[in-house]
Amino acid sequence: MKKIYYVIGGLLAVILVYMGCNQAGSNANGALASSAAEKVYVAPGEQDEYYAFLSGGYSGNLTVYGLPSGRMFKEIPVFSQFPTSGYGYSEETKPMLNTSHGFIPWDDLHHPDISQTNGELDGRWVFVNGNNTPRIARVSLETFETEEIIEIPNSAGNHSSAFITENTEYVIAGTRFAVPVPQRDMPISEYKGNFKGALSFISVDPESGRLDLKFQVMMPGFNYDLSHPGRGKSHGWHFFSTYNTEEANSLMEVNSSQNDKDFIAAINWKKIEEYVNNGGGEKMATNYAHNVYSHETHMGTSTMKKEVLTVDPTEVPDAVFFLPTPKSPHGCDVDPSGEYIIGSGKLSADLTVHSFTKMLEAIEAKKFDGEAYGIPILKFEDVMTGQVKSGGLGPLHTEFDDKGNAYTTFFISSEVVKWALGSWEVIDRKPTFYSVGHLMIPGGNSRKPFGKYVVAMNKITKDRYLPTGPELEHSAQIYDISGEKMELIYDFPTHGEPHYAAGCPAELLAPKSKKIYRLDENKHPYGINSPADARVERNGKEVHVYMGTIRSHFTPDNIEGIKVGDKVYFHITNHEQDFDVPHGFAILGQNTSELLIMPGQTKTSVWEPKQVGVWPFYCTDFCSALHQEMQGYVRVSPANSNIELSWSLGE
Amino acid sequence: MKRASVLMIVGSALLLGLFFFPLWNIELGAPQYPEPLGLNIHINGLQGQNEFDIQNIDGLNHYIGMKTLPKPEDMWEFTVFPIVVGGMAAIGILIGLLGYLGKLSYMWFLGWFIVMTILGILGMYDFNAWMVDYGTNLDPNAIMKLQNPDGTPMSYKPPLLGHKKMLNFDAYSYPHMGGYLMFIGMCFTLLAAWLGCNGMRRKTKPIAKKQLATR
Numbered sequence: 001m002k003k004i005y006y007v008i009g010g011l012l013a014v015i016l017v018y019m020g021c022n023q024a025g026s027n028a029n030g031a032l033a034s035s036a037a038e039k040v041y042v043a044p045g046e047q048d049e050y051y052a053f054l055s056g057g058y059s060g061n062l063t064v065y066g067l068p069s070g071r072m073f074k075e076i077p078v079f080s081q082f083p084t085s086g087y088g089y090s091e092e093t094k095p096m097l098n099t100s101h102g103f104i105p106w107d108d109l110h111h112p113d114i115s116q117t118n119g120e121l122d123g124r125w126v127f128v129n130g131n132n133t134p135r136i137a138r139v140s141l142e143t144f145e146t147e148e149i150i151e152i153p154n155s156a157g158n159h160s161s162a163f164i165t166e167n168t169e170y171v172i173a174g175t176r177f178a179v180p181v182p183q184r185d186m187p188i189s190e191y192k193g194n195f196k197g198a199l200s201f202i203s204v205d206p207e208s209g210r211l212d213l214k215f216q217v218m219m220p221g222f223n224y225d226l227s228h229p230g231r232g233k234s235h236g237w238h239f240f241s242t243y244n245t246e247e248a249n250s251l252m253e254v255n256s257s258q259n260d261k262d263f264i265a266a267i268n269w270k271k272i273e274e275y276v277n278n279g280g281g282e283k284m285a286t287n288y289a290h291n292v293y294s295h296e297t298h299m300g301t302s303t304m305k306k307e308v309l310t311v312d313p314t315e316v317p318d319a320v321f322f323l324p325t326p327k328s329p330h331g332c333d334v335d336p337s338g339e340y341i342i343g344s345g346k347l348s349a350d351l352t353v354h355s356f357t358k359m360l361e362a363i364e365a366k367k368f369d370g371e372a373y374g375i376p377i378l379k380f381e382d383v384m385t386g387q388v389k390s391g392g393l394g395p396l397h398t399e400f401d402d403k404g405n406a407y408t409t410f411f412i413s414s415e416v417v418k419w420a421l422g423s424w425e426v427i428d429r430k431p432t433f434y435s436v437g438h439l440m441i442p443g444g445n446s447r448k449p450f451g452k453y454v455v456a457m458n459k460i461t462k463d464r465y466l467p468t469g470p471e472l473e474h475s476a477q478i479y480d481i482s483g484e485k486m487e488l489i490y491d492f493p494t495h496g497e498p499h500y501a502a503g504c505p506a507e508l509l510a511p512k513s514k515k516i517y518r519l520d521e522n523k524h525p526y527g528i529n530s531p532a533d534a535r536v537e538r539n540g541k542e543v544h545v546y547m548g549t550i551r552s553h554f555t556p557d558n559i560e561g562i563k564v565g566d567k568v569y570f571h572i573t574n575h576e577q578d579f580d581v582p583h584g585f586a587i588l589g590q591n592t593s594e595l596l597i598m599p600g601q602t603k604t605s606v607w608e609p610k611q612v613g614v615w616p617f618y619c620t621d622f623c624s625a626l627h628q629e630m631q632g633y634v635r636v637s638p639a640n641s642n643i644e645l646s647w648s649l650g651e
Numbered sequence: 652m653k654r655a656s657v658l659m660i661v662g663s664a665l666l667l668g669l670f671f672f673p674l675w676n677i678e679l680g681a682p683q684y685p686e687p688l689g690l691n692i693h694i695n696g697l698q699g700q701n702e703f704d705i706q707n708i709d710g711l712n713h714y715i716g717m718k719t720l721p722k723p724e725d726m727w728e729f730t731v732f733p734i735v736v737g738g739m740a741a742i743g744i745l746i747g748l749l750g751y752l753g754k755l756s757y758m759w760f761l762g763w764f765i766v767m768t769i770l771g772i773l774g775m776y777d778f779n780a781w782m783v784d785y786g787t788n789l790d791p792n793a794i795m796k797l798q799n800p801d802g803t804p805m806s807y808k809p810p811l812l813g814h815k816k817m818l819n820f821d822a823y824s825y826p827h828m829g830g831y832l833m834f835i836g837m838c839f840t841l842l843a844a845w846l847g848c849n850g851m852r853r854k855t856k857p858i859a860k861k862q863l864a865t866r
Contacts, residue, residue, distance in 0.1 A: 577707070578703060625795075
């Protein structure tokens with residue numbers, strides 16, 4: 001009997017201990033979950049700590065989010081037509097999408113980078129690249145609107161872009177695809193040795209931000225994948241990762257993965273700038289568009305440029321070097337001190353860290369390991385200072401915190417790995433959901449990172465959200481990185497395909513964000529300062545309607561004397577000077593999008609009526625209690641009618 | 652008692668603050684206006700608290716049929732008030748100076764204070780009368796014609812002092828810097844009159860001083 005008591009007693013003890021453990025376990029989970037919720041919870045009426053600018057990838061646009069809430073604030077149209085606001089549809093913004101290939105309604109927007117002064121974020125502009133038809137755009141961080149787009153000639157697949165130097169001297173745009181320069185009709189199989197890789201240096205006017213393609217370095221025909229500027233001690237250099245140093249032109253996934261090492265190209269742009277300023281380089285005839293938007297005329301203008309200055313890198317002594325880097329590197333990232341250049345061999349498990357100091361020493365000692373097309377190759381052992389044995393697979397991109405740590409994404413093993421600069425030891429790793437591409441720490445690509453959160457942008461979503469058919473939005477994760485270990489605190493869907501992001505503290509931008517455009521600064525040639533100036537003018541078959549909007553009516557709201565075959569320009573001025581009171585405009589049968597007009601702004605929509613009738617127009621933005629009444633009519637008569645042009649309001 | 656005269660001069664001079672700062676301020680907050688619209692009332696005209704507030708208040712008021720806010724030339728008050736305030740300040744300073752030189756009785760201080768108080772009350776009365784007209788004399792074709800529960804038309808008169816809820820708006824009406832300076836200045840002049848009169852009594856009846864001390 002005693003035995004049975006022992007057994008029962010023992011069982012009870014086991015059960016009690018088990019229950020105890022279980023309880024403790026669930027408590028710990030509960031506490032953790034609630035603290036994660038607290039970390040991302042931005043209460044109603046409260047605002048986020050950081051702005052995050054996530055590229056839209058194939059949406060062609062840039063999205064603005066808040067951190068840590070993951071709430072999306074705005075989609076800024078850049079390279080794609082955007083019917084929401086009329087960008088790319090209105091007469092004023094059509095020129096913004098002009099290129100040497102004509103009007104292009106779309107692009108693939110990849111890499112945003114915020115302007116810097118002394119290597120720190122200054123929050124004036126964010127620069128982005130269009131990948132497909134190579135372009136660089138500048139977005140104002142006062143208006144959060146695209147102000148300038150410059151096309152990049154001799155480039156194709158504008159991917160190692162749009163990264164800025166530490167005083168925003170240049171926006172740098174490198175070609176991903178090598179192409180014939182100048183473009184010509186030639187057999188594809190003659191790629192090797194004949195195609196070129198153009199790296200473009202676009203100067204930025206420190207006052208206006210105005211872009212100017214200053215020079216292009218004509219590199220060998222490799223693929224220039226990503227790039228980052230030197231900073232601090234390495235300021236004046238720029239580093240590009242390359243793949244396809246094999247110069248294959250078909251079945252690239254195999255043929256351009258043959259070399260054990262590709263290169264990181266180190267470009268001393270200060271030297272090349274000096275060379276160019278002293279009359280170096282060769283002018284080449286070309287054709288590219290430069291589109292500028294003015295917030296005074298509320299209008300974009302497109303100018304075709306006909307010439308570009310090209311530089312043969314072998315002509316500039318000690319300006320360009322190759323650093324052997326294993327396994328088709330993707331990310332090419334520079335730490336906040338400017339000493340370490342980190343290559344992420346995307347087909348390997350390890351990261352390669354080059355030392356800027358060692359690179360300079362090797363150059364000084366002329367320790368070269370041959371050359372490629374006249375460009376000296378440094379010895380791997382001479383420049384490499386460390387390898388991160390990560391245990392992961394497929395490293396892509398590294399950003400940095402302010403405590404000497406680096407965070408690298410691993411696409412294949414789907415994780416973020418935290419490691420220490422200097423010791424190269426892995427500190428922590430956390431899974432991502434799923435297959436992370438790039439990550440972002442606000443200021444993580446500057447001398448002064450804000451190491452509180454890291455956002456991982458994933459390529460595969462699968463089951464993270466409620467399913468929406470075969471096509472899903474991409475997914476991002478936010479990790480708290482303020483402690484030793486990273487903590488996954490939030491999941492949020494992102495719009496388009498974010499390839500890369502830039503972030504900055506909210507207080508850098510929020511106080512200067514524009515609320516209205518001033519009517520007394522409106523210099524639009526068809527704008528009207530007051531509804532009293534509203535009128536309709538005919539010039540042959542062209543009719544110009546100078547229309548005013550204020551809560552809650554259009555002036556005029558009745559127009560007669562329009563004929564079939566006319567081309568009617570509605571120039572709408574929003575006369576509000578109150579924050580967040582836009583008016584919209586749409587008319588039945590418009591072969592274009594609506595307009596959304598901000599206070600003080602003028603926008604133009606063209607309407608070509610094809611049918612006789614009385615056609616209504618209305619305000620598309622719920623502007624006021626009488627929004628529904630904000631409407632009007634246009635009478636369209638037959639082409640041969642002789643009804644006089646007339647307009648009115650309230651008669 | 653030079654102190655009383657100095658107080659009289661400073662007190663009267665503080666009225667001149669009305670030429671630099673608003674007399675009164677009315678703020679209108681609403682769910683749609685987390686940052687309230689505001690009206691600064693200066694003696695020579697109305698100004699928006701933010702640049703476009705007047706235009707925006709007028710824009711909203713057209714729904715309920717209120718007249719647009721007056722421009723300086725629309726109201727005689729904006730011409731007369733500066734003359735009255737400037738004149739009273741000048742007279743006050745003059746009286747103070749003459750008191751300082753011993754050429755005037757301190758009873759003049761009190762006299763000035765009484766005149767200024769009467770003028771102030773008249774000013775407030777006039778201001779209130781304008782607000783009554785502004786808030787009740789509405790366009791019969793207004794977009795929104797609202798009535799009180801008893802069937803009388805709703806009034807949109809802002810409060811003279813304090814808070815009032817009007818439709819979606821919370822109106823707050825309080826003196827502003829110029830008004831406070833005037834109030835402090837007038838207190839100074841009253842104090843000057845009291846000090847002056849006290850001092851005179853002491854001069855003429857030295858016993859009074861002892862009496863005061865023993866009290």
